[in-house]
Amino acid sequence: MPILMDGERVGRTLTRIAHEIVERNRGVGDLALIGVRTRGVPIARRLAAILREITGVDVPTGALDITLYRDDLMKSAVGPQPIVRRTEIPFSIDGRHIVLVDDVLYTGRTIRAALDALIDFGRPSTIQLVVLVDRGHRELPIKADYVGKNVPTSRREVVSVRLAEVDGADEIVLGQVEGAGA
Amino acid sequence: MSDTATRLRGKDLLGIAGLTAEEITLILDTAEAMKEVSARPIKKVPALRGKTVINLFYEPSTRTRTSFEVAEKRLSADTLSIAIASSSVVKGETLIDTALNLEAMNPDIVVMRHASSGACHLLARTCQAGIVNAGDGMHEHPTQALLDAFTIRERKGRLKGLKVAITGDLLHSRVFRSNAYLLTTMGAEVWACGPPTLMPAGIARLGVRPTTRVEEAVEGADAVMMLRIQLERMQGGFFPSLREYFQVFGMTPARVRLAKPDAIIMHPGPMNRGVEIESEVADGPASVILDQVANGVAVRMAVLYLLAGGSDDETAA
Amino acid sequence: MRLLLRGARVVDPASGVDGARDILVEGGRIADVGVSIAPGEAAATAVVELGPSLVVCPGLVDMHVHLREPGHEHKETVITGAAAAVAGGFTAVACMPNTSPVNDSASVTRFILKQAAEANLARVYPIGAVSKGSEGKELAEMADMRLAGCVAFSDDGRPVATALLMRRALEYAGMLGVPVIDHCEDRTLVGEGVMHEGLHASQLGLRGIPSAAEEVAVHRDIVLAGLTGGHAHIAHLSAAGSLGAVRAAKARGIRVTCEVTPHHFTLTDERLLAPLMYDTNLKMNPPLREASDRDALLEGIRDGTVDAIVTDHAPHHADDKSVEFDRAAFGIVGLETAVSLGLDRLVHSGLIGLGRFVELYSAGPARLLGVAGGRLGVGDPADITILAPDLPVTVSAAAFRSKSRNTPFDAWTLRGGVAATIVGGKPLYVNPDVVQVGGLGRA
Numbered sequence: 001m002p003i004l005m006d007g008e009r010v011g012r013t014l015t016r017i018a019h020e021i022v023e024r025n026r027g028v029g030d031l032a033l034i035g036v037r038t039r040g041v042p043i044a045r046r047l048a049a050i051l052r053e054i055t056g057v058d059v060p061t062g063a064l065d066i067t068l069y070r071d072d073l074m075k076s077a078v079g080p081q082p083i084v085r086r087t088e089i090p091f092s093i094d095g096r097h098i099v100l101v102d103d104v105l106y107t108g109r110t111i112r113a114a115l116d117a118l119i120d121f122g123r124p125s126t127i128q129l130v131v132l133v134d135r136g137h138r139e140l141p142i143k144a145d146y147v148g149k150n151v152p153t154s155r156r157e158v159v160s161v162r163l164a165e166v167d168g169a170d171e172i173v174l175g176q177v178e179g180a181g182a
Numbered sequence: 183m184s185d186t187a188t189r190l191r192g193k194d195l196l197g198i199a200g201l202t203a204e205e206i207t208l209i210l211d212t213a214e215a216m217k218e219v220s221a222r223p224i225k226k227v228p229a230l231r232g233k234t235v236i237n238l239f240y241e242p243s244t245r246t247r248t249s250f251e252v253a254e255k256r257l258s259a260d261t262l263s264i265a266i267a268s269s270s271v272v273k274g275e276t277l278i279d280t281a282l283n284l285e286a287m288n289p290d291i292v293v294m295r296h297a298s299s300g301a302c303h304l305l306a307r308t309c310q311a312g313i314v315n316a317g318d319g320m321h322e323h324p325t326q327a328l329l330d331a332f333t334i335r336e337r338k339g340r341l342k343g344l345k346v347a348i349t350g351d352l353l354h355s356r357v358f359r360s361n362a363y364l365l366t367t368m369g370a371e372v373w374a375c376g377p378p379t380l381m382p383a384g385i386a387r388l389g390v391r392p393t394t395r396v397e398e399a400v401e402g403a404d405a406v407m408m409l410r411i412q413l414e415r416m417q418g419g420f421f422p423s424l425r426e427y428f429q430v431f432g433m434t435p436a437r438v439r440l441a442k443p444d445a446i447i448m449h450p451g452p453m454n455r456g457v458e459i460e461s462e463v464a465d466g467p468a469s470v471i472l473d474q475v476a477n478g479v480a481v482r483m484a485v486l487y488l489l490a491g492g493s494d495d496e497t498a499a
Numbered sequence: 500m501r502l503l504l505r506g507a508r509v510v511d512p513a514s515g516v517d518g519a520r521d522i523l524v525e526g527g528r529i530a531d532v533g534v535s536i537a538p539g540e541a542a543a544t545a546v547v548e549l550g551p552s553l554v555v556c557p558g559l560v561d562m563h564v565h566l567r568e569p570g571h572e573h574k575e576t577v578i579t580g581a582a583a584a585v586a587g588g589f590t591a592v593a594c595m596p597n598t599s600p601v602n603d604s605a606s607v608t609r610f611i612l613k614q615a616a617e618a619n620l621a622r623v624y625p626i627g628a629v630s631k632g633s634e635g636k637e638l639a640e641m642a643d644m645r646l647a648g649c650v651a652f653s654d655d656g657r658p659v660a661t662a663l664l665m666r667r668a669l670e671y672a673g674m675l676g677v678p679v680i681d682h683c684e685d686r687t688l689v690g691e692g693v694m695h696e697g698l699h700a701s702q703l704g705l706r707g708i709p710s711a712a713e714e715v716a717v718h719r720d721i722v723l724a725g726l727t728g729g730h731a732h733i734a735h736l737s738a739a740g741s742l743g744a745v746r747a748a749k750a751r752g753i754r755v756t757c758e759v760t761p762h763h764f765t766l767t768d769e770r771l772l773a774p775l776m777y778d779t780n781l782k783m784n785p786p787l788r789e790a791s792d793r794d795a796l797l798e799g800i801r802d803g804t805v806d807a808i809v810t811d812h813a814p815h816h817a818d819d820k821s822v823e824f825d826r827a828a829f830g831i832v833g834l835e836t837a838v839s840l841g842l843d844r845l846v847h848s849g850l851i852g853l854g855r856f857v858e859l860y861s862a863g864p865a866r867l868l869g870v871a872g873g874r875l876g877v878g879d880p881a882d883i884t885i886l887a888p889d890l891p892v893t894v895s896a897a898a899f900r901s902k903s904r905n906t907p908f909d910a911w912t913l914r915g916g917v918a919a920t921i922v923g924g925k926p927l928y929v930n931p932d933v934v935q936v937g938g939l940g941r942a
Contacts (some may be wrong), residue, residue, distance in 0.1 A: 065215060068227035068257075068487075081488055083188060083208075084215040120224040199702065278821055298823035299704035300777030319825070321704030356704060383707055384698030 004133065004151055004159070007170035013148040014043070017130055018050040020146050025097055030125070032060040032093065036102040036114050037085055040064075042165035043132060044101040062089035064100075069113035087117070094122040103161040105131040108142035133172060135159050190488050194306045194313040197322035198363040206331070206364060209484050213332050216487070217480035219256055230259035233290040233490050237263040238280070239316070240296040245451055246316050246326075249475070250293050253482035259291075259490075277301060281308040290490055294318075299356075312489040320354050326450050327360035329481040331368065333474050334405050337446050342369035347399040347441070348390075349375040349431055350409030350458050351420075353382050357450045358409055362390050375399035376409075376431065379420040396431050403441040407448040408433055408458045424457050433459045438468065446470045500545070501525045502924060502939075503538055507549035507885065510556045512854045513862045513874030522555060524881040527924040532875060547938035552889065553918050556857045557874050558590025558882030561834065562864040563655070563680070563734060563758060563809035566592075566623070568614060569607070570599025575814035575902045577614035577623060580834070583812070583901035584621035585928040587834040588917035590882035591622035591865075591872055592812075596633065597656035603628035603639040605647035612648050620927055621920075622882070624650040624870055629668045629679060635660025638667060645675045650868040653680035655734055658716055665720060669729025678730040678756070678867060683716035683741065684708075684785070693825050695768040695786040703771060705824060708786050710738035717741040721748040724755050732867060733757035735811050737785035739795035746804040756806040756867055757799075761833060761840035762787065764796050764808075766907065779820045779827035780907040783813070800859065801850050807864040810837045814903030832901050836908045838884075839892045842915025846888065853888070881924035884917065887933045892916040 005013065025031055028051055035044030041063045048061045065085045067073070073082070100114055111129060118127060132148040137155060151159065153174065162171045187204035198206070219227055235254045239247050247263060254261040266274070275283075277296075281304075284292060291312045294302055299319030306313040317323040335341055346365055352358045352374050365372045366389035374381070374390040375398075385392045393399050400406055411427065421427050438447065447459075447469045455461045464471060502524040509520035509532065521536040522529065538544045549555065566580035575583075577594075584592045594611065596602035602611065608625045615623035627644035631637045633654040641652055652672050659665040659681050668679045689712045694700050696707025717733055721744055724731040736742060736757040748755045768787045771777065781787060799805040813830025820827050841860060845851050851859075861884070865873030872882045896909040919936040920928040926939040 067215075068219070068229040073229055081189065081490070084212050084484075084487065086215045087218050116228070120226070121222060276818075276822055296823070298825045300824045303777050304823060319704050320706075359702070359704060382701035383696045383709075384701050387698045388701065 001173045001175045003171060003173050005149060005172040010132070010170045010172065013132065014046055015050055017146045017148065018047050018054060021047070021099060021128075021130075022051065022054055024145075028055050028057050028059050030095065031097045031099060032062065032091060033099050033101055034062045034064050034089060034118070036100065036110060037063055037065045039103040039161050039163055039166060040101045042163050043103060043130070047099075047101060047130070060091040062091065063087060064089065064114055064117055066110060066113040066117050069117045071109060071113065089121055092122055093118065093124045096124050098124040098127045099130055100127055101130045103132050104159050105129070105134045105142075105144050105147075106137055108138045108140035111142050112140050132161055133159050193489065194302070195324055195485055195489060196302050196306060196313065196315045198324045198327050198360045198367070199322070201367070203367050206328070206368060209328055209481065209488065210332050210335060212484035212488060213328070213477070213480040216483035217477065219483070220476070220479055226256050226258060228258045229487055230254070230257035230490055233259045234288070235259045235261045235291045235293065235486065236284055236289045237261065237316075238284070238292055238294045239263065239265045240294070240301070241317070243295050243317070245475070246295060249478040250316060250482050253479050253486060256479070257483055257486055259486070277304060278308055281305050285309050285311065291486060314485060314489065317356055319356065320359075321356050322360045323356040324360050325478070325482050325485060326357050327364040328485070329474055329478040330361055330407065330448060330450070331364050332477045332481050333448065333470055334446070336473070336477070337470060338404055341365065344370045344404040345373065345402055346370050346405045346407060347373045347375060347403040348407045348409065349396055349399060349433065351380045351411050352376045352385065352409070353380040354412060355409045359388075361407065362388050366390065373399040373403070377421050377427070396437060397440055400437050401440045403445055405446050405448060406433065406438065406441055408453075410450065410452065411454055411458050413454065413457075428457055432457065433463050435460065435462050435466070438463055448474060450474070501530070501539070501543055503536060503544050503546045504555055504883070504885075505536070505546060505548050506551060507553045507555045508551055509875065510554050510853045510857050511875040512858050513557065514876050516875070517854055519551060520555075522875065522883070524883075524921070524924045527881055529875055529877050529879050529881050531877060545938065547936065549885065549935050552887070553933070553935055554853060554886040554888055555875075556853075556884055556886060557861045557865075558872055558920070558922065559588050559838065559860045559884045560591045560593075560864040560868070560870070560872055561589045561810050561812065561837070562593040562651075562807055562868055564592045564594050564812040564834065565597065565814065565830070566594040566611070567814055568598060569610060573902070574816050577611060578618040578620070579900060579902045580812070580814070581615060581618040581620035581623060583832070583834040583899060585920040585922065586900045586917070587836070588838040588884045588886070588920055589621055589834060590884060590920060590922045591624060591870065592834070593624040593626050593650055593868055595626050595653060595655040596628040601628050601633050602626070602644075602649075603631050603633065605640065605643045608644050608647040608649050621922060624648070624868060626651045626653050626655070626680065628652065629654045629659050630664060633657055635664055638664070638671060641671055642675060645677065649677075650870055651678050651680050651732070653682065653734065655680060655682045658682050658684050658686065662719055662723060666723050666727060669723055669727040669731060673727060673729035677869065678732040680732045680734050681716070681720050682734045683713050683720060683736075685712045685715040688712035688715065693782060693786075694771060695788045697768060697789055699768045699771055703777065708784070710740055710788060710792065713738045713785055714740040714744065717744050721745070721753055721755050724748070725751075725753045728754065730754040730756070735760050735763065735785055735809065736796070736805070737763050737788050737792060739792045742795050742799045742804060746799065749804065757804070758807040758809040758864075759796050759800060759805045760809055760811045761837045761844070762831060762907070764793060764800060765840050765844050767793050770907070777824045778907060779822070779824055780831055780905050782824060782827050782829055783811070783831055784829040797850055800845060801855075805859065806867060808837065808841060808859045809864070810834050812901075814901055815905045816903060817905075820905050831905050831907060832899065832903050833906075834901060835899050836894055836906060838886065839894070839913040839916050840908070842886070842888055843913040847914050881921060883921040885919040885921070885936060886915065887918040887930070888915045890914075890916040890918070890933060
């Protein structure tokens with residue numbers, strides 16, 4: 001399976017994005033990072049660590065579970081419900097610049113759900129979006145502000161983001177949907 | 183079955199009996215996520231948008247009904263509550279007729295409280311909708327046991343290996359039965375204490391350790407749970423007087439001191455102060471009685487969420 | 500018109516017969532029983548070749564049924580009940596007095612007998628009430644009812660209320676030479692109970708009826724039978740302790756007898772948990788008890804302590820059963836499943852032989868009630884049941900002749916059934932699944 005990014009590349013990409021965030025927001029005052037569960041959370045934490053190195057400031061970081069906001073939640077009459085995990089946003093988002101962090105941007109539906117969820121927590125000044133990979137095929141008018149890598153894909157392909165915190169090592173690979181033809 | 187469940191097997195929650203430890207853990211874990219929703223400025227998520235939940239209460243219950251209603255609203259379900267006085271049931275329509283009428287409105291979930299044990303099973307056999315038992319006679323009250331377990335786990339970090347003392351009217355209590363099943367399934371040691379006249383037959387075979395000595399039940403306990411003495415049921419002479427009941431079984435500060443220093447005090451409510459529990463205990467620092475109420479909403483949100491998605495059983499049916 | 504039943508195994512313990520015999524029926528009575536009977540003038544005799552796979556026995560007698568008429572005709576009538584009886588292999592039934600009005604007077608007794616005569620199916624023997632209105636206060640007119648045709652007295656549905664009333668009933672019924680049949684329960688111990696008190700009632704959160712509720716009353720009746728010399732018959736005995744008490748009393752020479760139902764020797768209270776939780780067709784009084792009780796009943800059936808198998812046939816409309824368990828009516832129908840359950844659970848299990856089976860289902864109850872039947876002697880009424888002991892039977896409640904369907908045995912597959920039922924020489928039920936009795940259908 002083709003490797004889109006190895007561990008080193010992931011690290012460099014995150015450092016670049018961190019710099020872009022600082023530059024665009026002219027510092028990190030009023031900034032907060034919120035990772036979308038599952039893999040957006042460790043990415044947000046890494047960005048926070050890099051931002052601290054760059055600016056010396058601890059940027060508040062939270063975790064958002066969007067399960068309860070999914071638009072496909074009750075669509076199937078059968079089958080298990082997706083597991084709901086805790087949302088942890090231990091700070092007010094009112095008036096802040098929120099940087100939403102996810103691993104892959106695809107149809108845009110996850111980010112739509114995340115935006116709805118965030119709005120229920122308050123009224124941020126702005127919401128910006130960080131993704132490690134943008135693989136295209138958007139179904140909603142959503143665009144990332146910071147992109148690690150643009151990867152043209154087909155719908156039969158899968159982009160797997162593996163992170164040390166969750167999967168033991170950093171790596172982004174491109175695979176095929178099981179059952180799809182070669 | 184794997185170590186972690188990702189779903190409940192049935193379309194209904196009729197009781198704790200029959201749930202696996204993995205299913206119980208799934209509900210409790212989901213409830214943790216749900217509890218956070220209640221702490222938000224906007225305490226509402228769209229998860230059950232477009233779903234209809236009917237609360238059918240044949241017994242008066244402010245506490246449980248309110249808790250379910252709040253849980254349903256926080257999940258954005260369309261809800262309506264029907265309270266039917268038991269007195270009107272005698273001359274009114276049968277439970278099955280009521281069920282068929284409700285069914286015609288195509289609800290997704292029916293939450294029912296009923297004075298007859300097994301009434302929810304009758305409803306579940308009649309309705310396509312998922313049925314949540316909100317207390318049936320002397321049988322089970324599964325969401326109460328789940329919220330009790332959630333509260334204990336929240337405070338103690340686990341259920342396995344804990345000693346839990348349950349005292350009071352064990353015979354008539356659905357809360358006792360559900361807690362006995364749940365806590366023993368999760369590996370807790372449950373001591374059941376009450377007058378011998380209020381102990382169900384074969385109680386030891388329910389997996390609990392019965393005793394009539396409250397001191398023995400409470401000694402070294404991690405959690406002490408009182409059950410309500412239903413004053414209206416005590417006319418049959420199960421014990422001589424409330425005064426004597428309190429003397430022998432009432433939870434006093436002296437008795438609580440026999441428990442572990444960090445033991446928690448629980449009561450499903452409503453309390454009879456001075457009968458089963460002294461106010462000093464109910465209002466003391468170890469009391470988690472109000473936490474139980476708050477956790478009730480989270481646990482019920484979890485149950486409704488997990489049932490609303492349907493089950494594998496429906497494909498087979 | 501003569502009927503010759505040929506080649507079957509005849510089991511008639513009262514006459515000491517168990518073997519291949521032919522039976523000749525003439526004028527509604529048994530005309531001859533022999534190893535080989537010639538048809539005689541062939542034109543006037545219907546000859547039915549039954550063959551050795553069928554069993555001919557004295558007509559079965561169920562001494563404990565509820566026919567619901569008068570008063571509850573939507574549940575059962577004398578006609579439908581008698582039809583269910585013959586379909587179940589019973590040539591006679593004795594019906595309990597808890598109708599509306601209660602059969603506590605000769606006029607009600609005569610009404611029931613008139614309905615039975617119109618039905619012209621199984622013989623119906625009314626059982627009169629011990630007390631007026633079965634209210635447990637004053638004795639009913641037992642002698643008058645006896646003259647009108649009652650064969651025993653009972654306040655069934657309720658116990659004979661007090662020890663004093665039971666004493667006087669035993670004394671008075673003793674004068675009439677008939678038993679007092681008591682539904683034994685101490686109502687204070689029963690309380691609001693709806694199933695056997697034990698682990699399973701505790702699990703289900705249903706109020707329990709302890710075995711002691713029955714045992715206390717059985718002991719009372721035994722003591723009073725000893726005091727009065729009267730005949731106390733214990734209805735639908737269900738608990739091991741009760742059975743032990745009856746066994747011991749019999750050994751002391753006390754005139755006490757007892758009956759057991761097929762559901763009590765087949766099912767236990769565990770069945771209320773699965774496969775169908777809270778099945779109201781498992782609600783009856785006395786309740787299904789524990790496995791140890793069931794085993795004790797089986798032993799009593801084997802060793803002779805039990806005198807009769809009865810159905811306690813208790814028809815109820817679906818409306819009375821399709822409700823919450825604690826609101827549902829007590830009782831199940833039994834006439835059309837009793838033979839199959841008995842053959843399957845008692846005979847094929849090896850517990851008893853067919854001779855004892857016939858004793859329990861026919862000769863025993865006939866003797867207890869002092870009615871004709873229970874044997875196939877020359878000159879006896881030709882009340883005959885033909886059993887197909889190896890017939891595979893699948894119970895179908897929908898096909899019952901009874902008006903009611905409240906059975907827990909629907910769709911059960913059992914080994915053994917009824918081939919035909921002959922009352923007074925007339926074949927009133929012929930099972931189309933048994934080819935050998937086809938000739939009876941044309942007779």
